[in-house]
Structure formats: structure tokens, C-alpha cells
Amino acid sequence: MAAQSLANHDPDDLSDTSSVSDILDTRNDEGWEDVEQDEESITVVSLFKDQTFPSAKEMLNNCRDNHGFDIWKLRQEFDLDFLGLIRLVNYVRSSVKAGNTRPDVSSKLLFEDEQYLKPVLEDDALLFSLDDVFEDSASGAAPTTEVEQLREELTSLQSQFTAYREQVQSALLNRLDDSPATPASSSKAPAAQSTNQSSKQEASDNIEAGYFESYSYNAIHESMIKDTIRTDAYRDFIYDHKELFKDKVVLDVGCGTGILSMFCAKAGAKSVIAVDNSAIIDKARENVFRNGLQDKVRCLRGKIEEVQMPVPKVDIIVSEWMGYGLLYESMFDSVIYARDRYLADDGLMVPSYAALRIAPLADSDLKASHIDFWRDVYGFDMTAMLEKANEEALVRVVDEKELAAESVAFLELDLHTTQVGDLVFTKPFNLKWKEGFKSLEGFVAWFDIIFGTSKSQNIKPGTTAKEAKSQGLTAFSTGPHSQATHWQQVIFLIENSQDELTAGDEVNGEVTYVKKDGKERSLDIEISWAKGQEKAQKQLWVLD
Structure with a gap:
């Protein structure tokens, strides 16, 4: 309250100068400068039991040694920032509270929900002590490298670009939707209508370009390849059925980094045509070359509806076209076009x-x-x-x-x-x-x-x-x-x-x-x- 009174004090009002002087007078404060604040003790509740500890480090060491939960390892494995650690802690506490004493921490996806930013335990001392737990790595024991800093900057830029792209798309669509209609009786109506259609087509083209541009960054491909359920299924099918791919011509629609194309080449395909309309195709081409598969895999940039295919028909079409809710992104439309245009009558769709x-x-x-x-x-x-x-x-x-x-x-x-x-x-x-x-x-x-x-x-x-x-x-x-x-x-x-x-x-x-x-x-x-x-x-x- 004293600070508030001083902040609101009128400098032109001299009537209360004595009270202000008293507050600021330190002549009677001798001896107080040597008094140290008592260090506040904390009590940290275990993630897995009702047991308590005097520090977060001791509690987490106990969790690692007795419950197999190593927060240091998980932080490094999933590249968790402070909010990621908060989500992880609250995810584990909520799982244990629900009766699951061995929560699944095999994937970062399990605790990315915003609900895990809300504390499960009221006044959870662990959440306020996470900085202390990792102070060694923050202070120099495990310094952030220049590469890691650049990666963080790139992630930030990608996030900004995504937000910017969505704003531009929304603005374009809103502008088109709000455009006043030209009266039909006007002599300029056909021209105006043509202009409006042209503007809509331009907006559509910009959205389409933004879609393919989003696939030119590493992050999206990293998340897909690290999805072992997805990638292992494609690899296992291709490698376990090499007889289907031996000496066959394969088309990979939306090849991305080229991983599926290289699986097919390794399985014995005679030729693989890898098609993608984003700049990632340049990385795919380099990946193919670095793995010595350039004689089998040919990378083409463009929409499958527009590229000049080097062969009239293919024996197999492989594609990972699925989006959220299966059909988000509408990529399957292009796969259907490729099937109807290029797949041999007895050809195989992978998956089917x-x-x-x-x-x-x-x-x-x-x-x-x-x-x-x-x-x-x-x-x-x-x-x-x-x-x-x-x-x-x-x-x-x-x-x-x-x-x-x-x-x-x-x-x-x-x-x-x-x-x-x-x-x-x-x-x-x-x-x-x-x-x-x-x-x-x-x-x-x-x-x-x-x-x-x-x-x-x-x-x-x-x-x-x-x-x-x-x-x-x-x-x-x-x-x-x-x-x-x-x-x-x-x-x-x-x-x-x-x-x-x-x-x-x-x-x-x-x-x-x-x-x-x-x-x-x-x-x-x-x-x-x-x-x-x-x-x-x-x-x-x-x-x-």
C-alpha cells in the first residue's frame, strides 16, 4: 500500500511531506541490512505416489530410479521447451490420477493438447521449479549449439509463414465474397463478371500455391517420417512383397522427400517416377543421388495432372495421400487422376x-x-x-x-x-x-x-x-x-x-x-x- 501511496502522490501538495520523509528516512534502519530472508522451503509431491520431497530434482530422480520416468531423457528426445515440460508433467499427473500408474510417454503427440497447460495439482511446486531442474543445461553444461539456435529460428519463421499464409487466404476469400455484384443491365456486366471470375481464379491459384509451398519445409516431412506407424507400414509392405515390385515401373504421387520411392527402388523396381509439386522435390532428388539410386528413381516437379510423364503406363502407384479425417487436403483427387490416366489395367494401388x-x-x-x-x-x-x-x-x-x-x-x-x-x-x-x-x-x-x-x-x-x-x-x-x-x-x-x-x-x-x-x-x-x-x-x- 505504501508503494501505491507514493505512486499517487501529488508533487505540488506539500502538506504530507513529513509522512513521505518518514517513509524514506533510513536513519533508524541500522542493523536491518544484515538480516537475511529465510529461505522458503518447498514440498514437491511425487508424480506417481503421495510421497513428498524437499526439491524437484530429488523427486524426479526418484521417479527415474523407481518408476522409469526420466524427464531429462524425454526433454532431449522430444526437444521440449518450457511449455512442453509443463504439458508433460500435467499429462503424467492426470494419467496417474485416472489410475494409470504407467502412462504412455512414447510420443510427444500424447501430451500436446492445450488441456495439459492447466495444473492437475493445485499449487504444484514442481511446475515452479522446472527452471531449477534444468539450470545446468541452461547455464552451460549442455549449451545450445548454433545449429539448434538456427533450427529454433527456422521453426519460428515457419510458424509465422503459416499464420501469414492463412491470413492472406482468408483476406482474399473475404474480399471476393464481399465484392458487390454488377447489375446485369450494365453494359460493363460481362467485363466485370469476367474480372470477378479472374480474381477468384487468381485467389484459388494463390491458395493452391500456398498449399504446395507448405510442403517445401522440413518440419512437416520430419513429422510424417517419424510417424513409425505410417512409415513402417509402407516399408514393410514394400519389402515383404518384393516379388510385386521386381522389374516393375512405379509412380509415387506426392513423393515428398522420396522415402517411398527409395523403398520401391530397393525392393527391385525397374524404374520409379517420383512426382511432387513443391520445392521438396529438389531435396528428394538429392536424397536419391546420395543413396546411389539415381539410375532407378526419376524426380519430376509439377502436378500429376500437368507433368510430362516419361512412360505411358505404370504397374504400381504408391502414394501417402491421407489427410486429417482421411480426406482433408483433397490429395486423393490427384491420385485418382493418376490411376485413371497412367495405371495399367492389372496395376496395383498401394495402399488399396x-x-x-x-x-x-x-x-x-x-x-x-x-x-x-x-x-x-x-x-x-x-x-x-x-x-x-x-x-x-x-x-x-x-x-x-x-x-x-x-x-x-x-x-x-x-x-x-x-x-x-x-x-x-x-x-x-x-x-x-x-x-x-x-x-x-x-x-x-x-x-x-x-x-x-x-x-x-x-x-x-x-x-x-x-x-x-x-x-x-x-x-x-x-x-x-x-x-x-x-x-x-x-x-x-x-x-x-x-x-x-x-x-x-x-x-x-x-x-x-x-x-x-x-x-x-x-x-x-x-x-x-x-x-x-x-x-x-x-x-x-x-x-x-
Whole structure:
């Protein structure tokens, strides 16, 4: 209060100069300068038990020695910054609190959700002591190298570029949407209409260029290649079926770094044509050369719809085209074009089957962390952020224990026969509510991928990746029951949770996928649902 009084003191008011002088007078303060503040003791609660420790380092050493949780190793392995460490700590505490004494820390994706920025333990002394835990590395024991600094700067620039690109796209689209229409009676109407169409085409071209530009950076390719569920599946299928690739001509659509092309070349392909429309193709070409595969792999830059192919037909098309919710980015359209234009009649698509699955989300903390979070942010009411919160499809990792029914496939694609028109659809689903769940809070969608060995191979409708593996096929799932992938899952939170559901109740509905107007690589996704024969509810989300 004294500091506040001094700050508000009027220098022209001399009536209270004595009181001010008294406050500032230090003549009677002799001896106080030698008194040291008592060092405040802290109590740090263990991540795994109710045991407490006098310091964060002692507690974390105990966790490493007795529970196999090495935060120093994880920090280095996942390149965690301060907020990353906060998320990790709160993720572990929430897992242990839920009864999981051996939380999975195999992937950074598991604890990237913003909900883990909120402390699980009130006044958690560990969170305030993390700087002290890593002070050695910060003070010189493990100095940041110049390369690491450059990497951090590059990551920052990439993030800024992404934000800038999205702002430019949004501004262009808004400007076009808000353009006043020219009256039809005007003699200039045809010219104005032509100009408007030209502007829209230019905006579309700019968005398309931005899309391919985003794939010219290392970060996105690093995350995909490090996704071992994804990359191992392609590698295993190619290497385990070398007889399919021996002396064959292969087309890799959207080759990126060239990793799949090099797998095919190593498996015995006679020739591999690697196509990509981003600047990453230059790195792919260098990667091919460094591995001595330049005689087998030819890299071409351009859209598959526009490049000059060196051969009329290919025997195999390999591509990793899947996006969030399977169809985000619309890259599969280009793969279909390549198939219809270049694949031999008995040619093979790798992979050959994809299915979108859905399950209900119930009794989850996700809604509280994503929606209710804004009601109290460090003591501030930030509910203004909720204006369109329920319209955004979330990409997150979901705990399988929060699924209130067995998933069902609502879209199944045979990649040898699927047409572009099949990718805009309305499909029904029927789910049977499990016992032990109360409130429907949304839906979760993911996809399964299966690699067949021939065009004629029959894959039974509804087959899951797990079932395919049991049949000896190569497959992987991006669902909650499997190890997390970089695709995670897509979550559709409903505005008003629906209660009164009991075991055995049927939840019927439909899922609609539509390409977003003006941004064809994004999706508008609508889900309608109803309990039994009750009146259906529906909601629209954007996957952008």
C-alpha cells in the first residue's frame, strides 16, 4: 500500500511531506541490512505416489530410479521447451490420477493438447521449479549449439509463414465474397463478371500455391517420417512383397522427400517416377543421388495432372495421400487422376483400401478443457473465444476409454475403383451405447488403411486394420485403440451434451463430407444423430 501511496502522490501538495520523509528516512534502519530472508522451503509431491520431497530434482530422480520416468531423457528426445515440460508433467499427473500408474510417454503427440497447460495439482511446486531442474543445461553444461539456435529460428519463421499464409487466404476469400455484384443491365456486366471470375481464379491459384509451398519445409516431412506407424507400414509392405515390385515401373504421387520411392527402388523396381509439386522435390532428388539410386528413381516437379510423364503406363502407384479425417487436403483427387490416366489395367494401388470410422465420445474431459477452459484463464473471463469454438473440428488424441460404443465404418473406399464423386457424400451410421456411460458429448472419427496385394483381392466390408493384420495383411489404424499417429483423431464436440442414454440404446445418424466453398482442400463436415426414433439433431463443423 505504501508503494501505491507514493505512486499517487501529488508533487505540488506539500502538506504530507513529513509522512513521505518518514517513509524514506533510513536513519533508524541500522542493523536491518544484515538480516537475511529465510529461505522458503518447498514440498514437491511425487508424480506417481503421495510421497513428498524437499526439491524437484530429488523427486524426479526418484521417479527415474523407481518408476522409469526420466524427464531429462524425454526433454532431449522430444526437444521440449518450457511449455512442453509443463504439458508433460500435467499429462503424467492426470494419467496417474485416472489410475494409470504407467502412462504412455512414447510420443510427444500424447501430451500436446492445450488441456495439459492447466495444473492437475493445485499449487504444484514442481511446475515452479522446472527452471531449477534444468539450470545446468541452461547455464552451460549442455549449451545450445548454433545449429539448434538456427533450427529454433527456422521453426519460428515457419510458424509465422503459416499464420501469414492463412491470413492472406482468408483476406482474399473475404474480399471476393464481399465484392458487390454488377447489375446485369450494365453494359460493363460481362467485363466485370469476367474480372470477378479472374480474381477468384487468381485467389484459388494463390491458395493452391500456398498449399504446395507448405510442403517445401522440413518440419512437416520430419513429422510424417517419424510417424513409425505410417512409415513402417509402407516399408514393410514394400519389402515383404518384393516379388510385386521386381522389374516393375512405379509412380509415387506426392513423393515428398522420396522415402517411398527409395523403398520401391530397393525392393527391385525397374524404374520409379517420383512426382511432387513443391520445392521438396529438389531435396528428394538429392536424397536419391546420395543413396546411389539415381539410375532407378526419376524426380519430376509439377502436378500429376500437368507433368510430362516419361512412360505411358505404370504397374504400381504408391502414394501417402491421407489427410486429417482421411480426406482433408483433397490429395486423393490427384491420385485418382493418376490411376485413371497412367495405371495399367492389372496395376496395383498401394495402399488399396481405406475406411472412415466413427464412435461416440462420452464423459470426457475434452469438452471441459476446450470449451470451459475459456471461462477462467488465469483468473480472466475469456469466453469471447467461444464464439465459434463448437464449429471447429479438433485434431487430438482421444483416450479409448472415452468411447461409448464400438466404432463402425461409415465410408469404405476401394482405391482401385473409387471416383472423385465418391469423396463428397452423406453416409449413415448406427451405434449401440455401452454400459457405464452417461452423456454424449460428441463424436470421434479416424481411418484405417489396408495394403492389398492385387487389384482383385477381396477385403470384407467393415474389416478393421486389426482384423486385416490377423489375416496376414499389412495395415494400420489412426484410431484411439492404436499407437498415436501424426493424424491423431478428429473430434466433433456437440454444443449441448445429450444425457439419458443407457446401455443398449441405439444412436443413429449420418455423416456428410463436403469440400469447403472457395477452399476445396478444406472440409465442411455435418453430423446428424438421434437416440432411437427420436427427432434428429445436427451440427456443422469445419476442418480447416
